Amino acid sequence: MSIRLLIGLSLMLGTKVYAQHTQHIKGNVIDASTLRPLAGVTLVGHNAYAVSDETGAFVLKTVGDSAVFKVSHLGYETLEFKPHATTASPVLLKLKSSSTALATVSVSGKTQERMHSENATVSIAVDEEFLDANRENSLMQTLNKIPGVSTMNIGSGQSKPSIRGLGFNRVSVVQNGVKHQAQQWGSDHGLEIDQYGIEEIRIIKGPASLLYGSDAIAGVVAIQPAKIPERNSFNGSVNLLTETNTDLYAVSAGMQSRGQNWFYRGRLTYRDYADFKVPTDQINYENYIFNLHNQDLRNTAGKEADASLSLGYVSPTFRTETFFSTVSAKNGFFANAHGLEVRNSSIAYDASNRDIDLPFHQVNHIKIINNSTLNLDAHRLHVDLGYQHNQREEHSEPVPHGYMPKPSGSRERVFTKNTYSLNVKDVVSWGAHTVSAGINTEFQNNNIGGWGFLIPAYDRFTLGGYVFDHMALTENLHLQGGLRYDAGYLDTQSHFDWYRSPRTNADGSTSQVYAQRARDQQLNFGSFSGSLGVSYIHKNTTYKLNIGKSFRMPLAHELASDGVNYHMYRYERGNLNLDPESSYELDAEVRHDSGRYRFSVSPFVNLFDNYIYLNPTAAYYESLQIYEYTQAAVFRAGGELTAGIDLLPNLSLDASAAYVYSRQTSGPKDGFTIPFSPPFSTLFSVGYGIKDFSLFSETRFTGDVRITARQTDIVPPESVTAGYEVLNLSVMSKLQVVSGKPWALRLKLNNVFHTPYFDHTSFYRLIEVPEPGRNFSVSVTIPF
Amino acid sequence: MRILKLCLVFIGLILCAACSSDSDSLKDEEKPTIRVAYEGGFPQGCEVLKRGETYTFKAQVTDNEALAAYSLELHHNFDHHTHDDQSETCELSPVKEAVNPFIYRENFKLDDRPKTYEISIQVSIPDAIDTGDYHCGFSVTDATGWQRRTSVDIKIVE
Numbered sequence: 001m002s003i004r005l006l007i008g009l010s011l012m013l014g015t016k017v018y019a020q021h022t023q024h025i026k027g028n029v030i031d032a033s034t035l036r037p038l039a040g041v042t043l044v045g046h047n048a049y050a051v052s053d054e055t056g057a058f059v060l061k062t063v064g065d066s067a068v069f070k071v072s073h074l075g076y077e078t079l080e081f082k083p084h085a086t087t088a089s090p091v092l093l094k095l096k097s098s099s100t101a102l103a104t105v106s107v108s109g110k111t112q113e114r115m116h117s118e119n120a121t122v123s124i125a126v127d128e129e130f131l132d133a134n135r136e137n138s139l140m141q142t143l144n145k146i147p148g149v150s151t152m153n154i155g156s157g158q159s160k161p162s163i164r165g166l167g168f169n170r171v172s173v174v175q176n177g178v179k180h181q182a183q184q185w186g187s188d189h190g191l192e193i194d195q196y197g198i199e200e201i202r203i204i205k206g207p208a209s210l211l212y213g214s215d216a217i218a219g220v221v222a223i224q225p226a227k228i229p230e231r232n233s234f235n236g237s238v239n240l241l242t243e244t245n246t247d248l249y250a251v252s253a254g255m256q257s258r259g260q261n262w263f264y265r266g267r268l269t270y271r272d273y274a275d276f277k278v279p280t281d282q283i284n285y286e287n288y289i290f291n292l293h294n295q296d297l298r299n300t301a302g303k304e305a306d307a308s309l310s311l312g313y314v315s316p317t318f319r320t321e322t323f324f325s326t327v328s329a330k331n332g333f334f335a336n337a338h339g340l341e342v343r344n345s346s347i348a349y350d351a352s353n354r355d356i357d358l359p360f361h362q363v364n365h366i367k368i369i370n371n372s373t374l375n376l377d378a379h380r381l382h383v384d385l386g387y388q389h390n391q392r393e394e395h396s397e398p399v400p401h402g403y404m405p406k407p408s409g410s411r412e413r414v415f416t417k418n419t420y421s422l423n424v425k426d427v428v429s430w431g432a433h434t435v436s437a438g439i440n441t442e443f444q445n446n447n448i449g450g451w452g453f454l455i456p457a458y459d460r461f462t463l464g465g466y467v468f469d470h471m472a473l474t475e476n477l478h479l480q481g482g483l484r485y486d487a488g489y490l491d492t493q494s495h496f497d498w499y500r501s502p503r504t505n506a507d508g509s510t511s512q513v514y515a516q517r518a519r520d521q522q523l524n525f526g527s528f529s530g531s532l533g534v535s536y537i538h539k540n541t542t543y544k545l546n547i548g549k550s551f552r553m554p555l556a557h558e559l560a561s562d563g564v565n566y567h568m569y570r571y572e573r574g575n576l577n578l579d580p581e582s583s584y585e586l587d588a589e590v591r592h593d594s595g596r597y598r599f600s601v602s603p604f605v606n607l608f609d610n611y612i613y614l615n616p617t618a619a620y621y622e623s624l625q626i627y628e629y630t631q632a633a634v635f636r637a638g639g640e641l642t643a644g645i646d647l648l649p650n651l652s653l654d655a656s657a658a659y660v661y662s663r664q665t666s667g668p669k670d671g672f673t674i675p676f677s678p679p680f681s682t683l684f685s686v687g688y689g690i691k692d693f694s695l696f697s698e699t700r701f702t703g704d705v706r707i708t709a710r711q712t713d714i715v716p717p718e719s720v721t722a723g724y725e726v727l728n729l730s731v732m733s734k735l736q737v738v739s740g741k742p743w744a745l746r747l748k749l750n751n752v753f754h755t756p757y758f759d760h761t762s763f764y765r766l767i768e769v770p771e772p773g774r775n776f777s778v779s780v781t782i783p784f
Numbered sequence: 785m786r787i788l789k790l791c792l793v794f795i796g797l798i799l800c801a802a803c804s805s806d807s808d809s810l811k812d813e814e815k816p817t818i819r820v821a822y823e824g825g826f827p828q829g830c831e832v833l834k835r836g837e838t839y840t841f842k843a844q845v846t847d848n849e850a851l852a853a854y855s856l857e858l859h860h861n862f863d864h865h866t867h868d869d870q871s872e873t874c875e876l877s878p879v880k881e882a883v884n885p886f887i888y889r890e891n892f893k894l895d896d897r898p899k900t901y902e903i904s905i906q907v908s909i910p911d912a913i914d915t916g917d918y919h920c921g922f923s924v925t926d927a928t929g930w931q932r933r934t935s936v937d938i939k940i941v942e
Contacts, residue, residue: 286933344864346879399865403887406863569933616929618852620891623923625931668929671811714813716929 025060025083027091028052029071032228035319035375037429038095040475041073043081054429054472055378057090071095092316096227097200120480120533120544121208122589122602126201132744133702133732135779137246137273139195143221145704147640147656148205148602150678154763155300156246156276156772158190158331162761163205164604164638165660165678166218169555174212174222176323176369178386181419181444185455185555187763188339189392192327192365193223194306196239196252197267200224205640206587206604207550209529210482213440213464217550217583225321225371226265228314229258237783241271245750245775246301247353248273255784261313263321269306274353275332276300279756279773283336290336293350297769301356302331320372327365332356337767338396339567345397358410359396365389379428382438386421394450401566402622403501407451414449434470436482439463446556448495454565454572455557456518457493462486462553481532488525488553488580492560494518501622517563519576527551527580544589552581558612558629564622571621572614573628581631582609596646603639608632613675615668616716632667634674636660650689657682662713672715676761679711679721697742699733711760721765724757726750744781751775815930816847818922824902827920830874832939835915838908843922843934850897850927856905858888861917861937874937876917886913886940897927915940 029041029052037056043049045068050058060069060083071079076095083091124146136142140151140159151159152167161171173180173191183189201223208216229235236255242248249272256265275296283290292298305328312321335349336342338359347357366389374381395410425438444460468482500512531548561574587604610631619626638660646652659680662673685704692699710723729749734742754774758765819825826842833839841856862880888907903922918940923933 346864397865399863400859400882400885402859402889406882616925616931618925618927618929619893620853620855620923620925623855623857623889623891623921625923625925625929717931 025091027058027060027093028056029058029073029093029095030056030316030375031076032094032096035314035316035373036380036427038073038076039472041071041076041093041095043069043071045069054432054434120478120535120546121204121531122206122544122546122587122604123202123204126203128199131195131198131201132779132781133730133746135195135241135746136750137243137248139191139193139198140221142195143201143203145683146203147642147658147681147683149203150658150681150761152187152676152761152763153759153771154188154190155297155302155331155333157271157273157302157304157329160184160189160191161221162676162678163203163219163221164658165636165662165674165676167676167761169215170218170552172208172212172216172220174220175367176223176225176321176386177371177382177384177423178367178369178388178421179212179215179419179442181388181417181421181442182363182365182390183392183415183417185557186392188333188361188394189363190329190331192329192363192390194252194267194269194308194325194327196269196306197226197254197265197308198223199226205602206546207529207531207548207583207585207606209486209550209552210466210468210484210531210548213442213484213486214462214488214527214551214553214580217552217581225323226256226310228312228319228321229256229263229265231258231260233258235784237781239779239781241777241779243273243775243777245772246273246276248777258314261315262311263314264309264311266309267307269304271302271304272354273303274301276772278770279751279754280770283767283769285337285342285767288337288342294353295773296350296353297334297764298349299332299335299357299360301354302329303356304329317375318373320370322370323367325365325367328363330356330360330362333359333361333396334764334767334769335359339565340569340766341567343397347397359394359412361392361394363390363392365391378430379426382423382425382427384421384423386419388417388419388421390417390419391415394452398451402564402624404451404497404499409451411450412452413454414447415455416447416449418445419443432472435467436470437465437467439465451498452566453495453497453517453563454561456495456560458556458560459491460488460553460556462488476537478535479533480535481530483530484528486525486527486529486551486553490521490523490525490553490556490559492518492521492523492556494520518560519562521560521576523559523576525553525580527553527582540594541590541592544591545586546588547586548584550583550585552583552612554578554580554612554629561629564624566624569624570616570627571624573621573626575629575631578612578629578631579610581612583607583611584609598642598644600642601639602641604637606634606636608634608636611664611674617668630667630669632664632669634662635665636662636674652685652687654685654687655682664715669715673713675715675718677711677713677715679713679723679760680709682707695736697734697736699731702730702732704728708757718760719765721758721760724755726755726757727752741783743783744779746777746779748777748779749774750777812849812926812928812930814848814926816845816851816924816926816932818924818932818934819844820922820934820936827936827938829936830938831936832941833909833918835909835913835940835942836911838906841903841905841907841920841922843903844900845903845924845932846900847924847926847930848899850899851894851901852897852925852927853891853893854901854903854922854924855891856888856903856907857890857921857923858886858907859919859921860885860887860914861919862914864917874917874939876937877939880916883914884912886910886918909940913940915942 029038039054041052050060052058069081138159150162153159204220208220234257238253241250252269254267277295308325310323368387370385372383392415394413398407400406420443464486466484470480495518496514533546536543585606589602591600611634615630640658642656644654689700711721732746736742756770820843921935925931
C-alpha cells in the first residue's frame, strides 16, 4: 500500500504549489530498533508532504500547527506525527518494523531491505505472528510451511534447516548477527535454539556468502535481534502448550522492560515430552521387524530447558545489547536401531514412554553475544561480538564392535566446540550509494572424547572482508553488488584408536597396532565470492534478479576423517585434497501483491564446481563399506511458486509449490541426484475468519493440505520414498478473560487422518520409521 | 495477469528442461541381492559350528549390472546386542563376558564384474576361542556403490 502512496506522491511532487505562510520542520526518520536512517519514508498531511532522503532527513512545509502527518513506510507500522509551534526542529521520528503477514505464510515487503545489503536477494521475513500460528516441536518444523524451506528431522523434537534441498553446513543459522556454530554436520543433530521469544526471522534462499561468509552457500536463516522495548514499558507473556502425540508439556515465560535508555529482557522455557507416536504397530526395516508398544517409537522422549537474558542501552546515536543464553536438551534415540544398526537390549524401554534410556544424546549450547551500533553523521558502525560453547554427548550401550572390545561406560562420542566471533561493519551513505564494508572473523576450537571416533579434534580460523554497494538509480530501480575474500586455516589433530587391530606387514606377518584415524594436518583455504543484483518495483509488483558466487570451506571430517561409523555400518574416509566448494547461482523473483490477489514466483539455476558429499564406494574396509568424501560438479534448478486470493474479506485461499532438480554432472555418481533431495511439494491453505462472539475475537480457522510427490530421484544408499497427503487443521482466537490484554488461544490438529507417511529427508527414514501420527495441541499465551 | 502468465511459462520451461534432460533410465537404481537360505548356503540360521573345524561359508549374490565386492564378518553375540534377519529365532545361551572371542573380518573383490556369483570362503575356527553365540554377516556391493547385507545367528561349540 505504501508503494502506491509513494508513487502517488511522486506524481504529486511535480504539480504541487507551495502554500502560503509555510513553516519548515526539519527532521530525521530512523528505524526504531536498528536506528538506521530510513529513506523514502512518506509524511503526508492535509496539504503537505515530504519524503525522507537517503540519510533519513526530511523537510516538511506546513501551514499552521494543527496538521497531523501520517508517517508511513512499507514494512513499518504507520506513525502519526503532530508538530506544534513548540516542536523542536530537527525532530527524530522512529518507525517500528512490521513484518506483514500474508495468510499463513508471512512474506514481508522488501522495501526496508532496499537500503540494506540483503536487497534484491530473494528473502522471506517471518514474524512472531507466523511463528505463534505455526509453532511445531522445533524451530525448523515451524518454518517448514515456507516454500523452499524444508527440514531434516531427528524424531519429534529436533530438526535442522534445509533450503532448496541443501542443508547441514550449507545453510548458516545466524542469531543476533553471529553465526550459530554447533555440530550441524551430524545427521542426528538438531538446532539448539529456543524457538520462543523470536520476533523475526529472515530467510535468504540462495547463496549469501558475500555477507555471511563460508557455509551460507545455500542460504541463511537469520534470527533477528528482538525489537527494543518502548520507553518506560514493562510487559511479557507466558505460553503454555500441551500436545497429545508426544504427551508434551511446555511452558515459556518472557518479559522485557525499558526505562529511558536502559532495557532488559529475559526468558525461561521448559519442554518435556514422551516418545512420539507413529501410525503403525510395526516397523519393517529390511528383514527386521520391530513391534511397537502403543505405537510409541521406543525411547524417543526428550526434554529441553532454556534460559536467556539480555541487557541493553539505547540512545539516538548509540545502541548496545548483550545477550546471554543457554539451551540444554536431552533426547532419546530409537532403541531398536541406532542409525542402521539393529540393537537388542535388556533395558525395559516400554516400562515408561517418558523415560530417556540409552541411546540418547545430551546437548548444551551457551551463547554470549554483544551487538552494538554507533550512528555517526554519515557512518553507521556495527560491531557483533560472540562467544559460543557447544557440548554434545552421545551415549549408547557399550558393545564390542569389530576389533574394539567392549568399552567401559556409555560415553560414545563427545564433541566440545568453542567459537569466538567478531564482525565489524561500517555503512556509509553517499548520494545515491549506500556502501557497506566489513570483516567477519571466527575462531573455533573443537575437541572430541568418548570411545567412538567419527571426526578429529581441530581448530579453525576464518577471516573475511567485503565491500558492498547499494545504489538507488531511481526511486524504483535499485542496483547492488559486492565482493568478498575469505581466508581460512584448519589444523586437525591426529587420533589413534584406543584398542589394537591386526595389520598385515610388508613381509606378510601380522602385528597388532593402534590404528591411526586422523593425521596432524594444517590446511589453508581462500576464496572469492561476489554478487550483483537488481530490483525494480512497478506498481504492486517487484522484480528481482541476482547473480552470485558463494563458497564453503571443507569441514574437518570431510578432510580428515578415517574411521568406522558402526551405527551406519560404514567406514568413512576424508580427503585432504578437497577444494572449497564454489557455487554459482542465478535467481529471480517476481512478486505481486494487490491486497486481494497475491502471487510470486522465484526460479533459480545453480551450478556447483565441486559439491562435497559422502559417496558410497564399491570397496570394503574390515567388512564395512567404504564411504569417501568426494567432489562432483552439480547442476541444480528449481523454484517456488505461491498464489493467493481473498475470496471474501474473511476467506482466503493460498497455494504454494516448491521443486528442486539436482544432477551430478561428473564424478562416480554422474547422472545421480545429490543426497537428501526433497521431493516436489505443494501446500494448499484455506483461512476463514469469523465475527467476534462472546469473549472471543479475531477467531480464524485454517486448514491446510500438504501434497508431496513420490521421490524417485535417489542416490545410493537412499530408498525411494512414497508421496503423501497430510491434512492439518487449526483455530486461533483471542479470549478476553479478565480485564487487560486478551489471551491468545490456539488449537491445532496435525495429521488429522493419522496417515502413515515418510519424509525423504528425515533421519529415521533410513530405518523405515514413518512420521508422527495424529497430534492435537492446545496453546495459550497470557500476556501481561 | 500477463506477468503471471509469463512467469508460469518460465517456470514451466524450467520444469520441462529439468525433466527432459533426465537420464533416469540409464542410472543403476537396483541394489544387489544376497541369499543364504538355499540348499548349499552356509551357515543356515541357528547353525552349530565346532571349534577347530574348517567350514566353507557360502551365499548366492546377484546384481542387475555388475557385482563389485563382498565381505564376511563373524563376531560374538554373548551380550545379545543384536539379532539376525532370518525368519527363525535361535535359542541364545545365557549372557556372558567375552574373554577371547573369535573375530573374522575379510573383504574380497570381484574384478570381472559378474552378475551372479556364489560366495565361497573357507574359515578355520581356532581352538582357543570362546564358545557361545556368534553372529555371521555377509555383505555385497555392486559397481555403483549399492550394498546389501544379511546376517545369520550361529553358535560355536567345543
